[in-house]
Amino acid sequence: MGETATLLVELKSSALLKDVSLQVGLPAALAWEKAPAASSFTATAGLTKQFKATVRAAKTGSGAIRVQAVTGRGLPFDSDPVGVALTAGDDAAGSFLGFRKGPQGVAELPRDAVISQHARAYEPVGTEKLPVPFNDDPDHAPGIQATSCVTGRWFYNIGDAWFPSRNFEVQVWDEDSISDDLLAVGVTDGNGSFRFCFENDDGLGGGGQDVYVKFVAFNQSWSIVDDGDDPYEYQFEVRPNIADGATLDYGRRIPSNPEHHLALRAWETANDAAAWTPGRCWDRDDTDCRNIGIRWPLGNTARYVPGDDQIELPLLTPENPWVVAHELGHGVMDDVYKDDMPDIDDTCREHVVTRAEKPACAWTEGFADWYGLVVVDEPNQPGFADFENHTWGSPNWDNGPNVEGRIAGALWDLHDPVGEPPWDRFQGPEPGAVWETFLDNHSESFEEFWRQRGADGQSAGQLAALFQNTVDFGFRDGLTSGSEISVPSPNPPGQHNYRYDTQFRFWSVVAMRPPTAADYELELYDDNAMTQQLARSVAGAGTTDFIAVDSNVDGRVLGDYYPRVVHRLGDGNYTIEVSDSGKILPVAGDQRVMGPRDVVEVWDHCGSTQTRVTVTPSDASQDAELFVMSSAGGAVRVRTDSIARSVDAGPGQPETVEFTPPGFDCFGIVLINKAGSGTYTLTVS
Ligand SMILES: [Ca+2]
Ligand SMILES: [Ca+2]
Ligand SMILES: [Ca+2]
Ligand SMILES: [Ca+2]
Ligand SMILES: [Zn+2]
Structure with missing residues (x-):
């Protein structure tokens, strides 16, 4: 009481910031003897600045000094608030950093x-x-x-x-x-x-x-x-x-x-965590529940200490429940993994949510990140990351299964009700089978964890949710006849993979329409591993690539095909569509309504006489391309293999193809909708 002490504040800035002020709040027990000169200064990147002040114990009691560097621009420019607990007593022995032990009032x-x-x-x-x-x-x-x-x-x-x-x-x-x-x-x-x-x-x-x-x-x-x-x-x-x-x-x-x-407040976050966590104990399969201790206030960095089954929490960390729940997530993993945490090293200490780490580090932190998100039921954590809204090409994010934020985002997208285009379209139960896999296994990486899920995690919807978070564990987006998919540029990562299954012993076509100024290519594979390439269509910028398959020849049994869209030049959304409807082009002709996103339609035309097919658009916006495909040179044919084509007439204009079969055969009549929407009318003569 009545005596003074020196208060030293050290500020380190990771960027050049102007007009920074240091806000220092004193507890009721302290008063300024000499306040720090800490308003409107410039902080230099990488440099440490020191502020010296003197405080006097004005009253006895416990409290905290709170310090924060503010810019008026909020996160991430402001510093985290930092606090120091202290007790002022009547004499030196009763005055110390921290709160007094024994019963609190x-x-x-x-x-x-x-x-x-x-x-x-x-x-x-x-x-x-x-x-x-x-x-x-x-x-x-x-x-x-x-x-x-x-x-x-x-x-x-x-x-x-x-x-x-x-x-x-x-x-x-x-x-x-x-x-x-x-x-x-x-x-x-x-x-x-x-x-x-x-x-x-x-x-x-x-x-x-x-x-x-x-x-x-x-x-x-x-x-x-x-x-x-x-x-x-x-x-x-x-x-x-x-x-x-x-x-x-x-x-x-x-x-x-x-x-x-x-x-x-930290207590209540633990209460929320326990309420969310399946089962009576942190590990549902335990009968004797583990007690996770939260040691508070301690240090400057929140962390979990596996050897003590204990969380160390700085004074003000309870103000961020997600951080508290994240540390509890480590505690839950330590419990479920029987005190055998994944093998992380010192490099993990500096882990950053959006950056790639060693696999064990990324899995340990990514799991804890996700656990924190579900406990606080909020995926946007300012100052750390918006775990919900990031995908391929998001600025400042690394990609892949060894980025903790990608892991947390992937696990989140498996159960959250908000689906972001284009790939977060799965919504399973929370926490669902993910928790069962976690309880039943010990995983050293997200990749191993996913392998341990077995067949349970292999649905296209789940792999799509992972892909939204730049994790590709064999995602082949499913195409069905007539249901086009429109997605952003395949770069990054450079390519997109698909799958479709043929249903009819007729011609089928997969077509990919790139943006006008971009050039993407289309490849077709016979196997899920995509090692057996069947064909490659490499038309130039703005031109629709397509690959047609005649399921009648060359032993092309009905089954699975794997298209791949590969990036070459430019940027922007493309549309991919499969047509496999087993249709014969009637002698009387046919009609097909095509919306702006529809790309392809195919008809079989069987005969041996000279034939003329004309497609006429109903709307001035529609721009058609018409092709005739023959399997004489093989069952799998690309755009440039067509035996007849008509592509040059502009929007609103008809296109006509004429061809003379060498003998009786079934040909594929391929209609590409280059642009526009309306009704195409086909006539045969
Ligand atoms: Ca008594
Ligand atoms: Ca998401
Ligand atoms: Ca989502
Ligand atoms: Ca045309
Ligand atoms: Zn952590």
Whole structure:
């Protein structure tokens, strides 16, 4: 009290920033002797700046100094807020960094406090592992005793909002001169309330129980501990000689140290995590639940320490529930993996959400990232990443299965209700089979994890959700006749893979229409591994590539085909479509309505006489191309193999092909919709 101390703030900037100010907030116990000169300065990239100030202990008590560098532009230009806990006492021995050990104080909830409700429903954690009531009072009166009860509620705040603190251990004690008796034990309910009853007999001559209550930051699955590893305790005043049959109401209580509301906030994140996590324990298959300790406040970086089954949490980290839940995710993995975490090394310490890491590091962090997202039910984490909205070509993101943010985004897209075009179209249950695979296996990488999913993870929809997050575990987007797919440039990654299955012993065609100024190519493979190439269509920029297959010849049995779109030049959306409808072009002609996204239609025409086919558009926007394909040179034919074509007439104009078969055969009449929409009318003569 009354003495001064030097406060040194070090600021390191990773970019050149102008007009930076340092905001330093002092707790009630401290006052400025000399404030730092810390407004409107320039921070240089890579350089450390020091600010010196002097503070004086003005009152006794605990609190925190909070420091943040702000630019007026928000994240990511502002620094994270940083806090230091401290206690000012009457003398030097009672003054130190950190909060004092032993029972913490409680205060009344402000009378006008408005109580908010938690988003996540309450799930009782039970009373296992809590201490059992005991009584060493001598000379209990025989027979049935009168019962008395104690009730109360437990709250914390986030700014102006007040929340009930749930599943918090409550101990009801009787204060005795020698040793106190534990009368009742339990946890707060979904409203932060408790009500426990006990025999109101304080032993011979003792009268009624002399009651006090302790809230203890411990239950069977998690705890918040001080630097002596003891769970924090918040202790109430003693109410002596409670009357028989009375209910003692302690009313609505909060921690008296305003900084300790952060402990209750971290507590609530653990409560949300436990409520979300399937099963009674963190590991659903455990019977003896592991307790994950949260050591707070400690250090400058949140981390999980596998050897201690403990999270180390800096003072202000509870303000970011996703970070707390991320660290809990490490704890859950450590539990499920039987204390055998994936083999990570020191390079993982500097991991960044959007950057590629070693596979074990990316999997460990990516799983924890995802666990954090589902617990807080929010994929956008400013200052870290928007885990939902990123895909191929997103700026500042690395690609592939060894980027933690891609892993978290992929797992998220497997169950979230919001589907981003073009590939997040899967929505499974949360957490669904992903959690079963996690519980049943030990994985050193996301790739191994996915292999362990087996057939369960191989649906095109799931692989598409992964592909949206730049993870390609053999994705072949499914094409069905007449259902075109329109997606961005195949670059990055450079190519897109597809699959279709022929249904008819006729001509079928896969066609890819690039943007006017871009050149992409179309390849066709016979096998899922895409090693057996059947054909390659390499028309120039703006020209539709197509590959036609005659399923009648060369032993082309009906079955699976694998088209690939390869990037050559330019950028922009392309459209790919398969036509395989087993249609004969009637002698009387045919009609086909084609929308702006429709690309291809094919008819078989069988005969041996000279034939003339004309396609006439109904709309001035429509630009047709007409081809005749023959399997005389092979069953798989590309655009340039056509035996007749008509492509040069402009929009709104008819195209006509004429051909003379050498003998009876079935030809493929291929109509490409180069542009526009309307009805094409085909006439045969
Ligand atoms: Ca007593
Ligand atoms: Ca997404
Ligand atoms: Ca999504
Ligand atoms: Ca034309
Ligand atoms: Zn982590």
